[in-house]
Amino acid sequence: MQNPKPLETASAHDRVYRGLRTRIMHGQIAPGHALTLRGLGKEFEVSMTPAREAVQRLVAEGALQMSTSGRVSTPELSNERIEELAALRALIEVELASRALPRAHMALIERLQSINSGIADVVSNRDAVGYIRTNLEFHRTLYLRAQAPAMLAMCETVWLQLGPTMRALYGRLRRTEAPQYHRLIIAALKAGDEPGLRLAVRSDVTQGLRMLAN
Amino acid sequence: MQNPKPLETASAHDRVYRGLRTRIMHGQIAPGHALTLRGLGKEFEVSMTPAREAVQRLVAEGALQMSTSGRVSTPELSNERIEELAALRALIEVELASRALPRAHMALIERLQSINSGIADVVSNRDAVGYIRTNLEFHRTLYLRAQAPAMLAMCETVWLQLGPTMRALYGRLRRTEAPQYHRLIIAALKAGDEPGLRLAVRSDVTQGLRMLAN
DNA sequence: ATAAGGCGTTTGTGATCACAAACGGGTGGT
DNA sequence: ACCACCCGTTTGTGATCACAAACGCCTTAT
Incomplete structure (x- = not known):
């Protein structure tokens, strides 16, 4: 209790x-x-x-x-600001993932897989809000293991600033399945591969936001 | 105007x-x-x-x-939180310095040298508040050139969280001159040496806060 | 037809008030 | 001597109000 x-x-x-x-x-x-x-x-x-x-x-x-x-x-972000926030996400989330790696046991990985499979449902329903929510839940579940509350708070502040813009982004891209980089993240966690994990997280974070900035 | x-x-x-x-x-x-x-x-x-x-x-x-x-x-920070905030400073400020480097002209470097020499005065006066203010002004002047307002805002939020703690830190350490790493930062800027700049900024940020966490 | 001006309405700001909870010091009991 | 309780005071919370500025729409003049 x-x-x-x-x-x-x-x-x-x-x-x-x-x-x-x-x-x-x-x-x-x-x-x-x-x-x-x-x-x-x-x-x-x-x-x-x-x-x-x-x-x-x-x-x-x-x-x-x-x-x-x-x-x-709600703000309408310029492309420059979107790029900045994406860079911040990359910086902080790579660090959080790296810190979570040594504490990531099997139960956590199974939980991440469960969340990730749930993304398929919201994708098939064209549910943009559900997609964002599930995606953030995936990341937060991983980062909670980093035991770094100040970093996680900063990270969520960036998510917050990107919220309205993410809607516009995920509304225009045609998703058919769970993001590939989530699978790479899980694979790197299983293998204990830190460089691979850092690359996978950085790719997952940057991937969607780059196309928004044209 | x-x-x-x-x-x-x-x-x-x-x-x-x-x-x-x-x-x-x-x-x-x-x-x-x-x-x-x-x-x-x-x-x-x-x-x-x-x-x-x-x-x-x-x-x-x-x-x-x-x-x-x-x-x-005002919060009394645990050692774990201080370490986290120092890591955040290192992450964000290294990136800001790196982005400022290609835009750093001679006028900026002279401005930084001027601020840095001012640190000697406040140090000799045992003026902890003046030391912190001048030190932050040095960093902010550099980071403003990065043209990254969102990152700078995040950075200042971290400074804010460390404010009361920094007083306790700089109160206990015996400073006799301007920090050596500021000179390294200026030298790296002059030489256009990005790896050296990143290392110098990281060292300057981590140096003081490590000893606070015992 | 278009742009400038005017007026009713909406909206944020800051002060004040009533209320409940929490703090702090003192008293009484063991 | 120490601990628990009690009560006056301090403090945060949320509602309400008066006011000024801004907004939006409509009229009117060119």
Whole structure:
């Protein structure tokens, strides 16, 4: 029992924050979409105050942008910024995978295979949001083994910034099966092959985002 | 005239945010120090609302920690977390330096040398805050040339998280002169030596933080 | 037809208030 | 001497309100 009280009552701004955050990270909101404090407050059944705190926090994390007049919306990323964020993903995720490798036992690898096979389902359903969610779950499951919470937090911040853009990306590419690089990652984990793992993770991260930047 | 309107009127929560942020990043607040919303509000002559937003934002960036009861304080980092943050600095700053290298002209190198010589002054004055500020200015000046705002923002977030801890570090080590690795960085820039630059930056970043983790 | 101006409405900002929880110091009991 | 309990005070949370700025749509003049 490592978590006796799973926080049965979360604060209002935390509910709004978490709700918005997963929505953005999973690509459920299109780039450039506008949000209003009163609208969010009504949607989550809170007043403007918690809605404002949640929005401010997401702005600080780069998940939302704020105009000079205070209007908030999901950002429309330039190609340069997409390239930067992809490079950050490559840097951090390669390091996380490398740190997870010596701790990756068979149970973890089986879990990854299970998640990966689930990707086939969402792909066949043309479910872009499901695809992003499952893909991120695959990566997070691996990186959790790295025992590096600060790095994982940074990594998720990058995912968050790319969320709305990822929707646009995976919406236009025609996927027919689970990504090949996920299989390479699993194979490298099984073999204990660190250089191979680093290459596979770097390829998987860079692959999709390169084509978005034309 | 690249900045015609330097934002002559900043919003209240932004003033609090910026004030607190530089104070934390420069190590002017000791680890574990507690802050109160009403206290901050009185100090910056605003009500609790802007103070709360500024604090929430800094908590989101990892510059402050919040207890389950909502009390905020500067974090006391574990050795594991310090090691993680140092590794993140190494990853990101090496990349930033590498991207800045092809754009580093003579004017930049002279600017860096000027900043570096300023470090001697603050060192002789036993001015820990001045040392941290000047050191960060040295790095930021170099990284600005990388034209990678997202990476620089991530980098500064790490600096922010290490701020209070850096004060404790530089307080205990006896510095007598400007860091040797800064000279190596400048030399590598002059020579256009990318591997040497990467090594110098990595060494400079890791050097101080390794000894803190015992 | 197009562009500029005006006005009602929407929206963010910051202050204030009521409330509950938590902290801290002091007291009393063992 | 030490520990538990209690109560006054401090503190964070969230709702509400007044205000100013910005937005959007419509009218009007050229």
